[in-house]
Amino acid sequence: MSIHGLSIFTWTQAKLYLRExxxxxxxxxxxxxxxxxxxxxxxxxxxxxxxxxGSMDVTVPAYLGIIIVTVGLIGLPIQTSVNRxxxxxxxxxxxxxxxxxxxxxxxxxxxxxxxxxxxxxVVVGKLVYDVRFEGNILNVLxxxxxxxxxxxxxxxxxxxxxxxxRVAQTLGMVLSYPMMFLCGATxxxxxxxxxxxxxxxxxxxxxxxxxxxxxxxxxxWSDLWLEVAVLTGILVICGVISARFFxxx
Amino acid sequence: MTEPVIAVESLxxxxxxxxxxxxxxxxxxxxxxxxxxxxxxxxxxxxxxxxEGLRRPDGGHVRVLGLDPRQDRFAVTERIxxxxxxxxxxxxxxxxxxLRLFASFYSRPLEPKPILEGLGLADRxxxxxxxxxxxxxxxxxxxxxxxxxxxxxxxxxxxxxxxxQARHATWDLVRDVRAKGKxxxxxxxxxxxxxxxxxxxxxxxxxxxxxxxxxxxLIRALGAEQRVAFGxxxxxxxVVGTLRAITGVERVERSGERVAVYGxxxxxxxxxxxxxQEAHLSFHDLQTxxxxxEDVFLTLxxxxxxx
Numbered sequence: 001m002s003i004h005g006l007s008i009f010t011w012t013q014a015k016l017y018l019r020e021x022x023x024x025x026x027x028x029x030x031x032x033x034x035x036x037x038x039x040x041x042x043x044x045x046x047x048x049x050x051x052x053x054g055s056m057d058v059t060v061p062a063y064l065g066i067i068i069v070t071v072g073l074i075g076l077p078i079q080t081s082v083n084r085x086x087x088x089x090x091x092x093x094x095x096x097x098x099x100x101x102x103x104x105x106x107x108x109x110x111x112x113x114x115x116x117x118x119x120x121x122v123v124v125g126k127l128v129y130d131v132r133f134e135g136n137i138l139n140v141l142x143x144x145x146x147x148x149x150x151x152x153x154x155x156x157x158x159x160x161x162x163x164x165x166r167v168a169q170t171l172g173m174v175l176s177y178p179m180m181f182l183c184g185a186t187x188x189x190x191x192x193x194x195x196x197x198x199x200x201x202x203x204x205x206x207x208x209x210x211x212x213x214x215x216x217x218x219x220x221w222s223d224l225w226l227e228v229a230v231l232t233g234i235l236v237i238c239g240v241i242s243a244r245f246f247x248x249x
Numbered sequence: 250m251t252e253p254v255i256a257v258e259s260l261x262x263x264x265x266x267x268x269x270x271x272x273x274x275x276x277x278x279x280x281x282x283x284x285x286x287x288x289x290x291x292x293x294x295x296x297x298x299x300x301e302g303l304r305r306p307d308g309g310h311v312r313v314l315g316l317d318p319r320q321d322r323f324a325v326t327e328r329i330x331x332x333x334x335x336x337x338x339x340x341x342x343x344x345x346x347x348l349r350l351f352a353s354f355y356s357r358p359l360e361p362k363p364i365l366e367g368l369g370l371a372d373r374x375x376x377x378x379x380x381x382x383x384x385x386x387x388x389x390x391x392x393x394x395x396x397x398x399x400x401x402x403x404x405x406x407x408x409x410x411x412x413x414q415a416r417h418a419t420w421d422l423v424r425d426v427r428a429k430g431k432x433x434x435x436x437x438x439x440x441x442x443x444x445x446x447x448x449x450x451x452x453x454x455x456x457x458x459x460x461x462x463x464x465x466x467l468i469r470a471l472g473a474e475q476r477v478a479f480g481x482x483x484x485x486x487x488v489v490g491t492l493r494a495i496t497g498v499e500r501v502e503r504s505g506e507r508v509a510v511y512g513x514x515x516x517x518x519x520x521x522x523x524x525x526q527e528a529h530l531s532f533h534d535l536q537t538x539x540x541x542x543e544d545v546f547l548t549l550x551x552x553x554x555x556x
Contacts, residue, residue: 002353004353005353005354008349008350008353009350009353012342012346012350015346016339016341016342019341020341083339086336086337086338086339087333087335087336087337088336088337088338088339090303090333090336091331091333091336091338091393092354093302093303094301094302094303094326094329094331094333094403095326095351095354095355095397096323096326096327096354096355096356096397097354098323249303
């Protein structure tokens with residue numbers, strides 16, 4: 001594996017992603033747009049139920065979960081299984097391209113796309129609603145990276161097990177949309193009934209949202225060990241499953 | 250004797266209860282254009298995919314450039330180029346990007362630009378794959394097969410779906426590949442393509458080798474007749490007798506002014522024309538019929554190629 005080869009493949013994957021208008025919209029523009037719409041409804045006045053923070057202060061880190069789930073569970077499985085259905089992955093198999101190069105380049109490209117979505121969301125939040133940020137940028141970046149890696153690993157499992165692109169797409173959406181609403185990504189946990197919160201404990205996105213909200217307000221990693229452990233566990237288990245079951249054709 | 254580029258011994262591959270390839274053995278020498286022909290489902294693609302390392306044979310030995318295509322996958326893929334049947338690229342990937350991407354896979358790639366120029370794609374570098382014509386897509390797949398500077402190139406049904414003009418142009422491109430010193434292994438279900446393009450052809454049917462030789466040798470071995478037919482105004486028995494005396498002529502049939510000359514030789518036409526000229530006879534509606542690979546297939550299998 002050469003750095004040159006890795007960078008060309010990563011850059012190519014990123015360019016191809018940006019040329020898909022729908023993927024680009026949902027990864028980069030959807031969350032900021034949602035933020036502006038909900039901001040118009042709720043505003044960002046401090047509220048007791050949110051611990052003295054405004055609705056937007058809480059929503060910006062939670063929406064990072066929307067970006068992560070969209071890229072990991074919808075973007076990656078669709079793109080990967082379409083490339084398999086078209087015989088593109090098979091074509092790579094008769095070249096010396098190493099599978100590891102392919103996976104690192106693919107993951108890096110998706111991570112970069114998600115990061116672009118994150119940057120735009122934060123910039124819009126800052127400019128339009130002057131959201132409060134009480135954490136450390138590097139910690140937020142690290143937490144975001146762990147979240148996206150865990151969800152890309154789930155995405156690879158979907159892409160590995162789904163028999164067709166159509167099934168992968170359906171599976172990704174069926175898993176994503178309920179999670180967006182049940183895991184505090186769109187509606188803050190504080191506003192959800194306790195029964196829903198108990199369901200949310202079993203859904204992976206909950207741990208992304210809790211981790212991002214915690215890091216956003218400057219909670220130390222030691223208070224977030226459960227979230228980190230769950231996401232690391234998902235990353236490892238799904239990584240092993242997809243390494244075992246990934247199909248090139 | 251130098252080592253063969255491809256050596257296959259008793260290759261076997263089944264899908265369920267269907268024997269796609271049934272104990273076939275052959276060798277391909279350096280610098281050959283070697284073609285596998287046969288009807289759909291004969292086992293052509295299975296054979297080529299076992300050589301490319303895409304499929305694991307059930308039995309037998311396969312050596313490509315002296316290596317095992319599956320165990321030595323990366324050493325083999327470094328030295329071969331392949332065009333796959335029904336293979337697409339990402340719709341929005343541009344021609345130039347595709348070449349640079351594939352070049353990055355190999356340790357000693359060629360410059361993309363001259364390859365694109367040689368294939369008439371130099372003005373298409375910024376065109377997305379989805380916007381290319383069928384012939385351009387096919388030429389791009391040739392370019393991608395060549396960019397790693399391979400010793401051996403595989404083409405699987407390279408010209409299927411192309412119109413006759415594009416097909417003939419593609420033959421010239423394949424000959425160019427060989428002229429650069431590379432060995433070409435191709436599959437086709439066009440008998441004419443195999444006959445015109447390949448140094449040697451392996452005809453397979455239902456997973457077995459039916460015949461393997463140079464196309465001309467296969468046709469000669471058939472012992473089939475060549476037929477030359479024409480109309481000649483006022484032709485008489487004396488001229489028919491002279492025609493019958495030509496070396497290689499076996500019989501002459503005449504009905505009215507229509508004459509048909511049959512024989513084994515593939516050099517009947519010139520002496521026939523000389524006889525007619527000497528007799529000051531004008532002729533019209535000249536037709537010649539020679540046996541071709543289709544006839545070889547028909548004779549050996551008892552079936553038409555396309556059924």
